[in-house]
Every structure is written in C-alpha cells, then in structure tokens.
Amino acid sequence: MSASVKDVAAKAGVSVGTVSNVLNRPEKVSPDTVERVHAAIDELGFVRNDAARQLRAGRSRSIGLIVLDVGNPFFTDVARGAEDRADGEGLSVLLGNSDESIDRERAYLDLFEEQRMGGVLITPLGDDLSRLARLRDRGTPTVLVDRQTDDASFSSVAVDDVAGGRLAVEHLLALGRRRIAFVGGPSSLRQVVDRLAGATEAVEAAVANGTEATIEVVATDSLTVLQGRSAGEALRGRSRGDWPDAVFAANDLLAMGLLQAFSMLGTVRVPEDIALIGYDDIDFASAAVVPLSSIRQPSALIGHTAVELLLREAAGDSGSGPQQVVFQPELVVRQSTVGLDLS
C-alpha cells in the first residue's frame, strides 16, 4: 500500500540505513544525499510507520491520561496542563475517559499497556491499586493524579481533599449555617470520601466547641450535573422544615445541577434558604445563576506536575524514587454562600 523506507532508498539510490539516518540524524549525512532522500520521500508520499518504529524502540512516545469524566472542565484543565508540559518533551498526550466505570478504566489500561505507552497518568477508581502496581512493575511509569495514597511506592500529585472539605464547611459554619448537607457519591471515589471526611471533621470540631451543628449525606451515583439536579429535586421536595440550611456539593457539576433544581421554580432561594458551595472552581462556576462559591484546585498545575513526576520516574534510577506532591486547596467565596453583601 504505502511506501516504506525500502522504496525510498531504492528511489534515492541509497541504502535503507541512510534513509533512516536522514530521518533521525540528518547531520550524519551529506547535504546532497539528504536532499535526494527528501525528494524521494515527497515523491512517494512516504510516511513513517510508527508501529514498526515502536516495535524496534520497545516503547511509545505517547503518554496516556485516564480521567474520570472528560465532560468535567476540571479534568480537561488537568489535561491541558499535562499537554503543555509534555509538548516540551516531544511527547503526545492521548486522553481516555473512564466515565467512572471500572470496566472502561480497565479497558484503557489494557489498551495503554498493549501499546507500551511511555507512561500513564490516571485518576483511579476504587481503592484497589494492585492492577496499577502491576502495570508499573512491568515497566510502564505510572503517576496517580488527583489522588492521594498512603502507598508510598506510587508517584502521585493531588490536592488535600480533606482540607478542602474542612475549608468548605468551616466557611458555611462561620456564616451561621448549622444544618449541613453533603451531596456526593459514589463512595468508591476517594475524592468524595475525603471531602466528606474533611466536612465531618469541621462539624465535629464545631460541636466540640459547643456549637450545635449537624451534617447529613445525600448520596449520588456520579458527579454530574444531572445527578445534582436529581438530588436538588429531592431536597426541594422535602417539607420546608426539613431543608438543610447549607449544601456542600462534592464538585461544581453537582452544585450546578443543584442550583438548577433550586432555582427552577423559585422555591428555594440561594443563599437565603440554602447556602451552596461546590468544589473545583470550574470556569462556569462564576457564571452560574447565582455565582458559585467553591474550593479551587490548581488544575493545570496538577497536570503539569503529573507529567513532571512521570518524566522523573521514567528517567528512573537517579536517586529519589517515587514522590508524592500535595497541593493545598483554596476557598473562593461568591454569592451562593454570602449573597450580595460582597459586590
């Protein structure tokens, strides 16, 4: 079908080795040979076959990134950060979407391992990292993204989600809110569990200080706008006395959905009836019906750092071993918790 180095070599009247040199180390070849070869390449429409190249090299020059949800701007920001860093290294980033499904995650991991990817960045589902450990041990550098782990054998870059949860709920408590609802799920996501843990800590600390405060959990199946809307409708449907006075959503997508449900019939006023805070501080948060308070994570920096760690891991041997980087989240206050007081 398509031309190979051999065809190019024949047409240019040189050997295949020389063609390869022209492609990879042109400075080792005399200028006019280079030119002849390039002419042959153009004429034949030759395109390097990456499969053969990789087969020989043993590894691919791409790195795979598996995220929980491509529809979530937080992850696309992470991806962009990763791309930026990888570009500088001549690496390509290929994006896979696990969609919070273990099966899809596994499918992508298998694909990436079969492709002998130069490395894998992943926001893993669940707590079982044994597959990833195997992948890593078989020689594919692996970095955990947006996920802390006590397993020090992994490189990881994450944000302190417990601190983030605490930050959110302390803010709500400081505003005088006492009946907090945490909306999020599934509990197989570490992010959800940690943010809830932080939230609970904050409530318990308040109680220990004599403040009457409670937290309830409203579970969702995933972290999407749609699930947020359902949860919001459920809350709205309660008798008014059973409403919480503040909601902490596990991410901004949920929060946006909650906001849609709350504002749709005008029954629930935000923040007067219920204060609302999300997590991630995606671009859309500030443009919401009621601009959304949120916990900001340095998303692009996370992607950037993940590639950094990956490169370090790939370089291998040189000292340090796996590293865990943890960033601190930041509270962003907008109208969904404090109303118009600020502006």
Next chain:
Amino acid sequence: MSASVKDVAAKAGVSVGTVSNVLNRPEKVSPDTVERVHAAIDELGFVRNDAARQLRAGRSRSIGLIVLDVGNPFFTDVARGAEDRADGEGLSVLLGNSDESIDRERAYLDLFEEQRMGGVLITPLGDDLSRLARLRDRGTPTVLVDRQTDDASFSSVAVDDVAGGRLAVEHLLALGRRRIAFVGGPSSLRQVVDRLAGATEAVEAAVANGTEATIEVVATDSLTVLQGRSAGEALRGRSRGDWPDAVFAANDLLAMGLLQAFSMLGTVRVPEDIALIGYDDIDFASAAVVPLSSIRQPSALIGHTAVELLLREAAGDSGSGPQQVVFQPELVVRQSTVGLDLS
C-alpha cells in the same frame, strides 16, 4: 524485558502459532492446550505487544478524534457519542485537542497518520482541506465533523450552521430587537462564518420586509469563556446609546463569558437591556446567571454518525461513496432572550 509469544510458547510447550491462535481464534485449539497457554500467560505476565500486531496488520484498531477545544462541552459530548458507537465495534477512540491551532492540528494529523490509525474524525480548521484529502487518499478513512463542505469527496456530518444563525437572529427580531451584535471569531472557523452568514441573511430578509434592523460584528480570537468576557467588557464600556439591544454569540462559551461581564457590575440587564443567545446548548447554559437561550445541536448523535460514516468509508467499495449528513439545529428559548415571561 517483558515476555513475548515465544516465551509463552516455550513455557507452555507449544509453538508460537498456537499461542497466536489461542489469543485470536481459541475455538481452533483444543481446550486443554488453551488452558496450558493461559496458565503460561498468567505466570509470565505476558501482554500482547500492540506495535508488533499493528505492524503486521497494517492498520490500528483505534480511531483518532481531533476537536477544536476539549474544554467545550459540545465537543466532549460529540466524543462521548463517538465512543459509544466505536465501542460496539471493538474500536477505541483517542482524543486529540487542536485548541484552534493549525500547528497542533497538523501535529495530531501527523501522529495519527504515522500510527496508521483505523480512521480519523476531525473538526478541521481553516478552508484548506488538501492535507486531509492526502491523508484520505493515502488510505486513512477520514470524516469531517461539525463541518459542512462543498467538496463531495469527503464524508461529513454537520449541522446546518447557516440555518442555526438564521434561527437565532429571527428569534431576536421577532422579539422586537433591532440592533444586533454578532460576537465570534476567528473567521478561519467555518462554524463562525456560517453562523454569521445565517444571522446576516435573517437581518437582510427583515430589512427587505421593511423592518429597520442592523447587525454588527464583534470579533474574538477564539470561542472561549475568557474571550466572551473580554468582548462583554468592551460592549459594556460603550456609552449606553451605543449598546446593541441583542447579542448573538457564536457559541455558549462566549455567551457565558458575555453574561459574566454583563452581570458583574449589574450595569447591563439581560434581557431587558441586551437580549443574549448562544449556540450549542451545552449543559451549563440552563444553569447560567440568566438561563441561556441557545441553538441546540444533537452533539452525541453527531459523534455517533461520524463513526458510522467512518465505518462505511472503511468498508469501502460497497457502492455509495462518501456521504454528507446534515442535521437541523433547534431553537431553545430561555430567559436570556425572553425574560421571566415564560416560567
């Protein structure tokens, strides 16, 4: 480093051909041989080397999707649609982000061609399709996504953007708005040009019917929230008499940015001062400060259909040749144009 079929064959006491058969046509191998081979595979941690496989096969079992902006929910919806359809065929979709940059688009095209991808779906930049024609002619099935073309040699799936633009502006005119601003750019994007063309048509038709109406263009560098905000600030900064009474944004991201700028200081009321309509009807549109009127495109269906056309093209020979599918857009009316009258 890692085990190959040869190692597996040795350990299981069979030939490499048999191992290959176990992997690809297990029904042709006796049950206990299958079992012995599987045992060997597990023991050695053997993982198929996709590069070798592809080299032999000549083509990859992945298809590449190049979009203008992964941060735009419209495109992630398209991607999801494509994945769903591809899954059923045992194909993987790998996502590349051109970020409206010709260079990045070219880099991904080169990468995908070197990988001998099973096919490429692309939302191309600019008007020069010659590179794509070459790619296609060299044997990589190629489908244009979200892009109409008069070049009937390409398969494509698109939405009638001219009709969409007309729809949007006819809606604004019907509401009594007369001084329309179109916000969008760059003009290298066909989507932008077509939507503007439709908008202009609608205005001209109105004028021909004796209605005094004008349209001005506010150019942006890209279709992002940030650019929308800048454009919004520019409009807001004008003396009040120079405000348009309606804005048609080339997509929802821009519209969200405009909305942020308009509502930030409360100077511009939407829709009282300026009615605002976007394009794409992304999930966030309905949760905006003022729920956003928009032009809906069947995003997942677009992705789905694109893969469908790709498969047809790959099957080749069988009759029909390239196909152009065009969907019709749909007007979605919300408060950003009509205010609270509806609810």
Next chain:
DNA sequence: GGTGACGGGTGAAACGACTCAGTGCGTGCG
C-alpha cells in the same frame, strides 16, 4: 609509504505478533 582517523555510507539482524503452507495422526469410506 604505512598508519590511523574520519566522513559517508552499507546491509543484515532484530523487534514481536500473525499467517499460511505443511506435517502427523486418527477416522471413515469404498
């Protein structure tokens, strides 16, 4: 004039999976 270095080039081997023409071997049929 022999030696060595060097620039420019050669071509066979290797990477790992898949394919396909063969090879035994047992069975059934005439």
Next chain:
DNA sequence: CGCACGCACTGAGTCGTTTCACCCGTCACC
C-alpha cells in the same frame, strides 16, 4: 488396504524501522 479428510499443531517468513558492525576512499601525519 489405500485413500481422502479433518483436526491440532508447527515454524519459517513477513511487516517497516532502527541499529550496529563493517567497508571504502581520502587526508594528515610521522
């Protein structure tokens, strides 16, 4: 008994690129 047939399996050849040991002429130097 001879033959054809099917089944299970074999193993060399192939895909396209890179690498590496080797070759050849030229030039500088002692």
